[in-house]
Amino acid sequence: MNSSVVNLPSPVITPPILSQVKDEIWLRAGQWCLVALTLIYANRIARTIFRKYTFSRFSKASGCLPVPIAANPFPLPWSVGRKYEVYKASVAGDLFEGHFLRKYTKYGNTHAIVSPIMGTQKGINTVEPENIKAVLATRFDDYKRPAFRSLAAEPMLLPGLFTTDGPLWAHWRAMVKPQFTRRRFDQNIADSERHMQLVFTAFGQPKENGWTDDVDLLDHLYRLAMDTATQFLFGAAAETQTAALVRAGKIPAESYVKSLLDGFDDKFFEAASYVGHRIKLSNMYWVYDGLAYRRVCRELYAMVDVYITDVRRRSAARTEAEKEDGMHSNMVEEMEAQGASQRDMVNQTMHLLVAGMDTSAAALGWTFSMLAAHPEEYRKLRQAVMEKFGTETNRLEPFNLETLKSCEYLQWVIQETLRLFPAGPINVREAVRDTVLPVGGGPDGKGPVAVRKGARVQIGTYYTHRRKDLWGEDADEFRPDRWRGRRKGWDFTPFSGGPQVCVGQGYSITQISYTIAKFALRFDELEPSPGSNNARRKWMTVLTPGDGVKVRMHLAPEATP
Numbered sequence: 110m111n112s113s114v115v116n117l118p119s120p121v122i123t124p125p126i127l128s129q130v131k132d133e134i135w136l137r138a139g140q141w142c143l144v145a146l147t148l149i150y151a152n153r154i155a156r157t158i159f160r161k162y163t164f165s166r167f168s169k170a171s172g173c174l175p176v177p178i179a180a181n182p183f184p185l186p187w188s189v190g191r192k193y194e195v196y197k198a199s200v201a202g203d204l205f206e207g208h209f210l211r212k213y214t215k216y217g218n219t220h221a222i223v224s225p226i227m228g229t230q231k232g233i234n235t236v237e238p239e240n241i242k243a244v245l246a247t248r249f250d251d252y253k254r255p256a257f258r259s260l261a262a263e264p265m266l267l268p269g270l271f272t273t274d275g276p277l278w279a280h281w282r283a284m285v286k287p288q289f290t291r292r293r294f295d296q297n298i299a300d301s302e303r304h305m306q307l308v309f310t311a312f313g314q315p316k317e318n319g320w321t322d323d324v325d326l327l328d329h330l331y332r333l334a335m336d337t338a339t340q341f342l343f344g345a346a347a348e349t350q351t352a353a354l355v356r357a358g359k360i361p362a363e364s365y366v367k368s369l370l371d372g373f374d375d376k377f378f379e380a381a382s383y384v385g386h387r388i389k390l391s392n393m394y395w396v397y398d399g400l401a402y403r404r405v406c407r408e409l410y411a412m413v414d415v416y417i418t419d420v421r422r423r424s425a426a427r428t429e430a431e432k433e434d435g436m437h438s439n440m441v442e443e444m445e446a447q448g449a450s451q452r453d454m455v456n457q458t459m460h461l462l463v464a465g466m467d468t469s470a471a472a473l474g475w476t477f478s479m480l481a482a483h484p485e486e487y488r489k490l491r492q493a494v495m496e497k498f499g500t501e502t503n504r505l506e507p508f509n510l511e512t513l514k515s516c517e518y519l520q521w522v523i524q525e526t527l528r529l530f531p532a533g534p535i536n537v538r539e540a541v542r543d544t545v546l547p548v549g550g551g552p553d554g555k556g557p558v559a560v561r562k563g564a565r566v567q568i569g570t571y572y573t574h575r576r577k578d579l580w581g582e583d584a585d586e587f588r589p590d591r592w593r594g595r596r597k598g599w600d601f602t603p604f605s606g607g608p609q610v611c612v613g614q615g616y617s618i619t620q621i622s623y624t625i626a627k628f629a630l631r632f633d634e635l636e637p638s639p640g641s642n643n644a645r646r647k648w649m650t651v652l653t654p655g656d657g658v659k660v661r662m663h664l665a666p667e668a669t670p
């Protein structure tokens with residue numbers, strides 16, 4: 110053994126040295142993070158600059174011209190400022206007559222939204238019919254529904270017809286579309302007679318002077334829309350009106366057909382209110398969430414699940430002859446035949462109920478709100494309906510798609526209402542590639558405009574429908590006569606347009622026409638309840654009369670009391 114080896118004491122790292130090493134590690138880690146972040150951001154900036162360059166080349170090559178840019182009062186990243194602006198205006202009830210209107214008045218019919226830092230195009234707002242046609246129809250393949258829309262609607266709506274694109278959307282559309290036939294519309298009108306009578310019962314007996322008490326029509330219209338749409342789609346009405354009448358003691362409990370969807374509307378509105386707020390927050394939809402929202406969505410699904418099981422049970426019990434006549438087939442059978450699971454059927458049913466119930470009830474609500482405020486128009490409507498259909502007790506023509514469609518003034522009333530109050534006041538699509546809108550660019554706004562891949566085109570349906578240069582100085586007024594000799598074009602898109610046009614359009618127009626006609630035969634006068642405000646706009650998922658539709662009606666002398 111080498112005696113020269115000195116036994117050195119083992120090194121002891123004293124606490125101060127340990128802390129120095131730790132500090133060193135933190136410092137290095139911090140430096141690496143900084144380098145990584147710088148690289149990430151440099152890469153992003155480089156990519157953004159390159160994309161700006163390729164987009165500007167695309168824009169030039171397509172002959173596009175500059176478009177006005179809306180100023181951003183809160184230039185914060187991720188469009189937080191803009192989202193806050195929309196949200197604030199929405200809560201204050203200033204979205205339609207204030208916020209959006211100011212933008213169109215100040216920046217013109219087509220204007221761009223750009224990011225505050227890099228000036229990248231984020232979106233285009235437009236109220237030009239030519240652009241609407243391009244987005245929804247002629248350049249349909251250049252757009253999709255923005256992802257935030259379907260995410261904001263979850264879990265009230267899981268992916269389905271109303272929220273998807275591409276092959277999944279086409280699959281559901283092909284399944285649903287065949288149900289919407291003229292023959293089935295007519296059958297549903299016949300089936301709706303019972304539901305209309307229930308609504309009249311719900312209004313209560315008129316007093317001696319022939320006037321009813323004050324009634325909020327909107328509640329009844331929601332139930333009617335629900336009962337008639339479920340009757341149409343599933344061959345089994347939800348019976349929500351019967352349930353409400355039994356609860357109110359207006360019909361005996363023995364006549365109660367148990368409603369599996371009783372209370373659906375209340376839960377529906379609670380969930381829809383969340384979705385409405387979430388959609389307005391765009392891709393920051395997740396900020397507005399909560400256990401209560403999740404709970405009510407679960408409850409809605411549980412109800413629809415029980416309802417679908419019942420529809421399937423009824424379908425299975427149908428005779429061969431009933432199956433063959435094609436009239437009594439229903440959506441559930443159609444879905445089952447194509448291999449849909451119970452879960453799929455429940456999801457798609459939610460889509461149809463959401464798409465069909467709220468929209469139809471709102472359209473009817475606005476119609477009666479307008480007619481109550483315009484007695485002369487109501488008189489003309491009643492006159493037109495009586496000329497065509499007679500009276501409640503002496504019918505000249507049956508109610509069906511053809512007869513209702515040919516009652517011109519009735520159709521004008523509906524169109525005029527949908528013009529002023531489209532259920533979807535704003536429709537958004539996202540560009541899936543760089544593309545072009547036909548107008549809006551250049552000093553006169555007549556040149557084409559380039560749309561960047563990923564930018565959102567926001568179609569201002571509400572404002573297009575009210576443009577004074579398209580509809581006249583009285584564009585904000587309810588005047589059904591304006592439709593005399595006027596053809597419907599891309600300046601009127603209450604049901605959207607192109608391949609994703611509302612699948613329920615024909616059904617709902619027939620059903621709405623029937624409801625209004627029946628109402629006009631029964632009541633010869635209609636007036637707003639004292640102190641009511643039937644024109645307040647509320648926009649959750651659909652534009653609805655925010656304070657209900659409070660009216661009273663006078664029973665026509667020839668109607669059955």
Ligand code: HEM
Pocket residue numbers: 254270271282338460461464465466468469472531532533536602603604605608609610611612613614616617
């Ligand atoms: C007055 C009543 C109605 C109005 C104003 C209306 C309006 C609309 C609008 C604007 C869209 C397009 C949404 C978008 O572009 O993303 C739409 C789509 C749709 N509507 Fe309606 N709707 C009404 C009634 C109904 C009814 C009664 C049903 C079903 C029974 C229905 C089922 C649908 C469905 C399934 C879609 C999605 C179609 C697709 O993407 O292929 N709608 N509706």
